[in-house]
Amino acid sequence: MFKGFKLQKVHIIVLAIIVALILLLYISSRKGLEVNLAADQTSGEAPLPVNFTVTTTATPETITEYRWDFDGDGNIDETTPTNTVSHIYSQDGTFNVNVKIIVDNKEYSSQNAIQINVEQPIAIETPPSIEEGPPLEAKQHLQQGMTYVSLAQKNPMTSSENYENALLEFSNAVDLYPNYAEAYSNRGVVYMQQKKFNKALEDLKRSAELKPEDPIIYYNLAALYSLQNQLDLALDALDKALEYGFNNYDALKPSGRNSDPDLNNLRRHPEYRKVLEKHKVFIFK
Numbered sequence: 053m054f055k056g057f058k059l060q061k062v063h064i065i066v067l068a069i070i071v072a073l074i075l076l077l078y079i080s081s082r083k084g085l086e087v088n089l090a091a092d093q094t095s096g097e098a099p100l101p102v103n104f105t106v107t108t109t110a111t112p113e114t115i116t117e118y119r120w121d122f123d124g125d126g127n128i129d130e131t132t133p134t135n136t137v138s139h140i141y142s143q144d145g146t147f148n149v150n151v152k153i154i155v156d157n158k159e160y161s162s163q164n165a166i167q168i169n170v171e172q173p174i175a176i177e178t179p180p181s182i183e184e185g186p187p188l189e190a191k192q193h194l195q196q197g198m199t200y201v202s203l204a205q206k207n208p209m210t211s212s213e214n215y216e217n218a219l220l221e222f223s224n225a226v227d228l229y230p231n232y233a234e235a236y237s238n239r240g241v242v243y244m245q246q247k248k249f250n251k252a253l254e255d256l257k258r259s260a261e262l263k264p265e266d267p268i269i270y271y272n273l274a275a276l277y278s279l280q281n282q283l284d285l286a287l288d289a290l291d292k293a294l295e296y297g298f299n300n301y302d303a304l305k306p307s308g309r310n311s312d313p314d315l316n317n318l319r320r321h322p323e324y325r326k327v328l329e330k331h332k333v334f335i336f337k
Contacts, residue, residue: 085110089151089162095169099142102168106135110155117154124148124165141170186235190228194235197221201242211245218242233262237269244276244314252276267298275314286318287327294331304328305335 085108092103106118115135122129122139124147130137141147147168152161186194197218204214222239225232240255253276259269270293277286302310306319318324325336 085155085160087151087153087160087162089149089164089166091149091166091168094166096171097173098144098170099140100168100170101138101140103136103138104149104151104166106151106153106162108135108153108160110153110160114155115153116157119152119154119159121150121152122147124150128152141168144170144172146170186225186229186232190225190232190235193221193225193228194232194238197225197235197238201238204245215242215245231262233259233266233269236262237266237272240276241272244272244279249276249280265296267293267296270296271298271300271303274318275312278315278318281317283318283321286315287321287323290318290324291327291330294327294333301333301335304333 087106087108087110090105090107092105093100094102104120108115112135116133118132118135118137119128120130120132120137120139121127122141130139147170149166149168150162152159154160197220200214200218200221204211204218207214219239219242222235222242225235226239229235236255236259240252240259243249243252243255253273256269256273256276260266260273263269270289274286274289274293277283277289300310302308303312304315305311328335
């Protein structure tokens, strides 16, 4: 009886020692838990996508949560149940990344922090777009307007109505394509015929801005200034028209079937002939 009690006591002591050893090993394993963080890239231009991975000596079944700090400010930015996560850095800067894992309701931090360096992308200058020109519908309005002008010149009885129709067509072309130099120029000529000189000047100047080396535009400006008896301005405009290649010399002649009556005031200016001869245009006998 006594011997049996003694044996039972020994068994209890051995069992206690075994349990203590197991607990000691368990606590020791938890204290020595390794948590390491890795990233597939650590530098680049924004926006920079980075994939992070955690490796640890803890068994996956014991890990309940991964807590990620993507910028090193101490705050948890994202929580995941697995050991991988992706993050996009949209701004430039240096960011220290950390992770914590939760095992048995205890928090274990990664032994290493990863530094992510993000740079602003190099700005690439976009070449100016090449303007495609007026759309087909705008061209059609311009052509129709010129048809009305031709009808107005051929038939004085209906010229007023045809000029109004021409104005409408040229205006439609400008509405569809605001940089349509030809539409402005032709509308300006119609305004000249209607003696609406202010509107004509506005359109012709706009046309010259859009096509600064078009000889026809400067010729029309010379005619407009001549009608208004602003002869110095008319001479300057005619000089530019000839410089840029105006070659309808019959319109410049003082007489003839194709002589332009709008230049009558300008022809009386003593400098008119000099401007022509400067450009080797000899129309006087």
